[in-house]
Amino acid sequence: xxxxxxxxxxxxxxxxxxxxxxxxxxxxxxxxxxxxxxxxxxxxxxxxxxxxxxxxxxxxxxxxxxxxxxxxxxxxxxxxxxxxxxxxxxxxxxxxxxxxxxxxxxxxxxxxxxxxxxxxxxxxxxxxxxxxxxxxxxxxxxxxxxxxxxxxxxxxxxxxxxxxxxxxxxxxxxxxxxxxxxxxxxxxxxxxxxxxxxxxxxxxxxxxxxxxxxxxxxxxxxxxxxxxxxxxxxxxxxxxxxxxxxxxxxxxxxxxxxxxxxxxxxxxxxxxxxxxxxxxxxxxxxxxxxxxxxxxxxxxxxxxxxxxxxxxxxxxxxxxxxxxxxxxxxxxxxxxxxxxxxxxxxxxxxxxxxxxxx
Numbered sequence: 001x002x003x004x005x006x007x008x009x010x011x012x013x014x015x016x017x018x019x020x021x022x023x024x025x026x027x028x029x030x031x032x033x034x035x036x037x038x039x040x041x042x043x044x045x046x047x048x049x050x051x052x053x054x055x056x057x058x059x060x061x062x063x064x065x066x067x068x069x070x071x072x073x074x075x076x077x078x079x080x081x082x083x084x085x086x087x088x089x090x091x092x093x094x095x096x097x098x099x100x101x102x103x104x105x106x107x108x109x110x111x112x113x114x115x116x117x118x119x120x121x122x123x124x125x126x127x128x129x130x131x132x133x134x135x136x137x138x139x140x141x142x143x144x145x146x147x148x149x150x151x152x153x154x155x156x157x158x159x160x161x162x163x164x165x166x167x168x169x170x171x172x173x174x175x176x177x178x179x180x181x182x183x184x185x186x187x188x189x190x191x192x193x194x195x196x197x198x199x200x201x202x203x204x205x206x207x208x209x210x211x212x213x214x215x216x217x218x219x220x221x222x223x224x225x226x227x228x229x230x231x232x233x234x235x236x237x238x239x240x241x242x243x244x245x246x247x248x249x250x251x252x253x254x255x256x257x258x259x260x261x262x263x264x265x266x267x268x269x270x271x272x273x274x275x276x277x278x279x280x281x282x283x284x285x286x287x288x289x290x291x292x293x294x295x296x297x298x299x300x301x302x303x304x305x306x307x308x309x310x311x312x313x314x315x316x317x318x319x320x321x322x323x324x325x326x327x328x329x330x331x332x333x334x335x336x337x338x339x340x341x342x343x344x345x346x347x348x349x350x351x352x353x354x355x356x357x358x
Contacts, residue, residue, distance in 0.1 A: 003037035005310050008069040008275070012047040012091065014284025015294035016075020022346040023073060023299040026319060029350045030307065034315035042069070048079035048087055057090030063098045066275060071306050074279035075299070080286055089141070092279075096134060099274035101267035102165065103172045104132035105305070106250040106281065111297075112328035114258040114336055118233065125233045126257050129180070131173040132246030134267060136160045137197075139243040159242075161197035163204060170208040172270055173240035177215045180238060184216045188225050188241035188249065201242065226252060254281060261295025261335045264302035266309065278306040292341045295333040297323055300349060322352035 007027075011020040024041055031039055044065070046058040057077075059065070066072060077092045078084060095101075110116055110126040118125075140160035147153045170187075177185035187205045191198035202219060209217050220228065222245045229236065229252055241249060254263035260282040267277040280298030288294055304319035326348045332338025333345060340348075 011075040014289040019296040019299040020075040022296040030315040072277040076284040078284040102135040103268040104134035105266040108253040131240040133169040137243035174212040177238040182237040184237040278302040
């Protein structure tokens with residue numbers, strides 16, 4: 001019997017409207033080649049254009065609508081004509097927090113044919129996974145402003161660290177590290193300067209570590225971690241960090257692996273009490289929107305992560321292997337120094353999945 005998965009596709013803004021349709025074509029090719037399952041896709045036109053016509057980034061019943069799906073494929077959000085906090089909190093964060101997608105997973109890989117800005121780095125040196133706490137921390141949205149427009153105006157942004165929130169992301173990260181060959185986890189902190197929330201973060205990490213004696217751990221300050229990613233990439237395997245720290249470090253990691261256009265994200269509800277969401281980490285990139293040159297690989301890899309999450313690992317591998325064959329052949333978009341179009345890369349990846357010449 002054919003397994004059927006209901007997928008919500010939200011292209012969103014800018015180049016999201018180009019890379020999500022491309023990814024859906026790649027996903028369907030992988031499903032056809034792997035066999036045994038089918039994807040039933042519903043597209044939702046939510047985002048900044050939707051806001052201009054309705055006053056909301058998504059409908060009031062948007063979360064209820066999405067809950068009926070098995071997974072969400074997301075493009076990008078952000079519009080130069082609208083405040084960033086409005087667009088982000090109105091759509092992407094509303095979904096991630098509404099569905100308690102507390103584990104943000106960002107793998108890092110150097111594909112063949114892609115140059116890293118780090119001299120002498122090969123694929124073995126850049127094979128990382130960064131786990132980002134995705135529900136609280138510095139992005140909890142707790143704070144406020146007073147005395148607006150006056151000389152004494154004040155704004156507060158309070159980071160929130162709860163025992164439940166920290167423990168569950170630590171356990172997720174330790175399980176992931178334990179599943180990888182090197183069994184090594186770096187716990188990123190800043191407890192030398194942030195003396196309350198980050199000290200709790202460290203303490204809970206040490207408590208959880210006792211349940212995973214097979215995992216070698218290190219505690220590294222975030223600034224030292226940024227330097228280590230550049231200077232000693234081979235010393236890194238699995239990393240766990242707070243919402244803000246991992247957000248910054250994962251963008252640095254993507255740049256070291258060739259660029260943001262290559263990088264995927266999984267926003268997971270690990271207990272599967274709600275659908276998880278998969279997206280590239282690049283933004284809406286309005287400067288290149290509509291030109292047909294957006295790099296779709298980060299979205300393709302995100303789609304592969306979605307298939308893996310759904311239990312279709314063979315189909316997911318077809319996509320990542322096809323990406324590697326296409327990049328090795330030198331078919332690269334302008335952000336990677338090439339001249340290929342979004343369409344050309346998409347067709348080449350589909351051809352590789354189908355067993356035709358890439």
